Amino acid sequence: MIRKIVLLLILPWQLWGIVMIKPLDVGEQEEGLSGTLLTTLSSFQGNNELSIVDVGASLQWDGNESLAFLHGSYQYTQAKAVETQNQGYAHLRYIHQLTQGIDGELFLQEHFNTFQNLLSRTLIGANVRFWGGASHDWGRFYLGTGLFEVAELEESASMHHFWRTNFYLSYKYLLDEVVEASMLGYLQPMIGAFNDFLAVATAQVEVKATKNFSVVVSLNIAYDSMPAVGIKHEDISQAVALRYRF
Secondary structure, X not given: OOOOOEEEEEOOOOOOOOOOOOOOOOOOOOOEEEEEEEEEEEEEOOOOOEEEEEEEEEEEEEOOOEEEEEEEEEEEEEEOOEEEEEEEEEEEEEEEEEEOOEEEEEEEEEEEEHHHOXXXXXXXXXXXXXXXXXXXXXXXXXEEEEEEEEEEEEOOOOEEEEEEXXXXXXXXXXXXXXXXXEEEEEEEEEOOEEEEEEEEEEEEXXXXXXXXXXXXXXXXXXXXXXXXXXXXXXXXXXXXXXXXXX
C-alpha cells in the first residue's frame, strides 16, 4: 500500500517548480509501493515570463534487486486571458542492480509543450549506471551513459526521429541527519550531429526542520544548442520548497 505522501508548496518568488533530483538506490527504501503528490506556485524567467500553477504525482515501487517509478506533471497558465503555458510530461523508469556498484536503467518519457509548438516528444532508451561511495561518508557518486530514441511531432505536423547519447554525473551527500545535498549534470548530443546537444546542471540542498517538514533549495541551469525558432538557448531557474512527509 502507499505508505508515504509528499506535498511540495513552492514559495512565490521561485523561478521553476522543483523536481527532486536525489538519486534513487535499490534497497534504500522498504519493499513496497510509495507515492508523492505535489503542487507548485511558481514564476518563470527566461523563455517564459509568467506565473503558473502546476500539479504532479509520483508512484515508486521498491523490490529486493530493483525499483521502478512513474512521475507525471502538468502546467497551465493564462496571462490576461492569453494561454502562455500548457505543458506536461510523464516519465517511467526501471532500475535493476546488475551487480554491486552497477545498475541497468530503462526509461520511457512523453512530453508536450504548446508554448514551443511541440505536440509530442517521446523518448525511449536505456542506461548503465556505475556508483560508489556512501552518502553519509564522502558522498555517493553516480556515472551513467546510454542511448535513447526521440520522436517529435510539431504543430506544423512535421515529424522528427533521431537518436541521442546520454552522459550524466550525479552525487548525493548526507552532511548529517538534518542536511543532504544532491547534484546532477547531463549532456545529450545528437548522434551524427554532435553540435546539437542538450546540457543541464542542477544542485539541491534539503534541510529537515522537523521529522515531517523540510526545506529544499534548488538551482537549475539548462542549455539547448539548437532551440526552436524564438526560444532562448538557456534557462536559469531557482526555487525554494517546503516539503511535507506523512
